[in-house]
Amino acid sequence: MTQPPETAFHLYVHWPYCRAKCGYCDFASVVPKFAWDPAKFIAAYRADIAALRARTGARELGSVFFGGGTPSLAEPEVIGAVIDAAMAAWEPRADLEVTLEANPGTIGKKGLRALRDVGINRLSVGAQAFDPVALDKLGRTHTVDETKHVLTWAHDIFTRLSFDLITARPGQSPKVWEEELRGALEFAGEHLSIYQLTVEDGTPLARAVAEGRVTMPDEDTSAEIFEDTRRVMAEFGRPAYEVSNFAKPGAECRHNLSIWRGADYGGVGPAAHGRVTTEDGWFATRHAPDSAQWVKGPPAPRYEPLTIEDRAREHILMALRLTEGVTHQAFAARFATHGLKDPREMMNLEALEEAVDLGLMTSDDAAVRATDAGVMVLNTLTSRLIGQ
Template sequence: MTPAADADLLAGIAPDASGTPAEGFGVYLHWPFCAAKCPYCDFNSHVRHGGVDQERFTRALVREMDAMATLTPGRTVTSVFLGGGTPSLMDPGTVAAALDAVARRWTVAADAEITLEANPSSVEASRFRGYRAAGVNRVSLGVQALNDADLKTLGRLHDVSQALAAIEIARATFPRLSFDLIYARPGQTPDAWAAELTRAIGLAADHLSLYQLTIEPGTLFEAMHRAGKLTVPDPDLAAELYEATQAVTAAAGLPAYEISNHAAPGAESRHNLVYWRYGEYVGIGAGAHGRIALHGGRARLATMTERAPEAWATLVEARGHGVTATEFIAGETAGDEMLLMGLRLKEGIDPARYEALSGRAFDQRRLADLLAHHMIERLPDGRLRASDQGWFVLDAVVADLAA
């Protein structure tokens, strides 16, 4: 990555009119503030007990959009994702201003997916109605567990009754609803998880994001795990929990379309599909990442903004954006990124597109070996995807194919 400097890292970048229309164009807006920091979380989120100057951060978001719009002329926005942090701490007027600014800078598709992440503890019916009026048509709730003991362990600010109330409000307000659950929690058994998951599916979300608890560096959970105060399931039990996840969701009509994401047919997250299909997206806000298409879509400009919210806003006010690092990605590196993202999907990847991006074909010996060991599968249309077995060891499969 290019180190941060006083120089404008976006100066001199020649915009490309091509984009990635087949894969879509997404706008990610990051709201980095939370009411509290969860002990497992390593996201770029910050607590401000003295409150947040929403007007200042809205102005900064809108101004940074100008810089990103200059690099992405003529694009049609297929999805907008307000992520965090906790975007449901934003005033509805803040959300409306941000979405209006998107519509003034790009064409927004008539069927664009506009998602807002929310925590149950910050859900109010009037606030949700305000988000809907602003243009949000999909909400993603951070439920994480459906029992109070585990919610407390996970450091969540809501209890199960609040989660259920938030789900009801969301269902009544938005056309589409997703929520997150974390499994492989301390002491969790496959039977208990299957029962909890079955209950979750009965709450009528059309999309579930089901994440295995991982111990991330720099988190409170890492310190507790290192001190022997937190025990998570061993790999064999984690595999059983994963298998239970696949079985329960598939039986209920929400099969996995990506390693951690499950949806009814047609309810897949369009914004996340832009990432996994190696499409183009701009990242706006403190600590946001983007991939801007260059050279007819064969290359990417990776962008990363300043992580500290106030420092990011100061940079935007001074020079129009908070980008502190960039990287030009092309050839084999672009091909590797496409593999890493695309093989997470049940639909897999198009080998011809991989060859066009990377400038090389797969090693046929390695490909044959992975097929013979049932790590990957070739679909009737020629696409390649990781098998169910291959998903367990996806990093190794990608490394083998990319070698």
């Protein structure tokens, strides 16, 4: 597949609040302990966007993504004000994609309509599990029925709909998972994200596993679940386009796809990070995580300069997550003027050859890609290929 060089800029808006903290989650989110004031959130996001615009200059805006945390807890007026500020700061593409992550149990039909009316045109629902016992064990604050209601309403209100599931959960067999997945697909839109449960350091889940109260599936079971998921999703017309993401062809999340293809993205909100090109070069940006401080007036994020090699290595790491792989065309479009024409110049060629011989990767004139077998061991592969 050929791919046009990505020129647009993308905006990630971090909403750092949740109703309760799920036991497996180490995302930058907190349960707020201060008086809620939408006007303060609006002022803080506007200030953050203005500061970012001063660094990026005029750019075409390809997408806005409200992630969290639980952005469906924000008032639609806050979401609308952020969309307006972004559209005023940069030049929105005619097909601007504006996604919001919503948790079931935090939003009803009226709220979904209000989000559409302020400019959200793609909804991503945190379903996580369609098995009530598993949902409860994950520590979610909603029921399966609430998930089904939100998805049913969302189908009427949004043409672009996705939901998230978590698989490879404690005690889950491949057979039971496949039944759950097939049941969930009755509610599917054009896109799904299906993550394998990861034990993140410092979470209650990590403690429970360390103390033997919870046993995670073994490697073979996880691998079988991973393969089954890809097979079922391909049969269902939503093949994997990334390790954990599945869509009808053409219905990929443009925001995330652009980032995996190496596009610039700015981050606003506490703990948000970004990768931006300015007159002074390439930068990794990182906001401080303190949301209470951020609401009072966003502190300037850190801008850490990136070398060409840093950026090229990162580009390869991200693009190898994609089914299309790292294409020579996209790599050259970004790096040829800086003396790097081919992604293989950044790779350990012996490791690449070995991975190709083992059927874990393919490498030709168009791209370097991980095969289905390679995706299952992607972290090991990439660390051997580019030493990360």
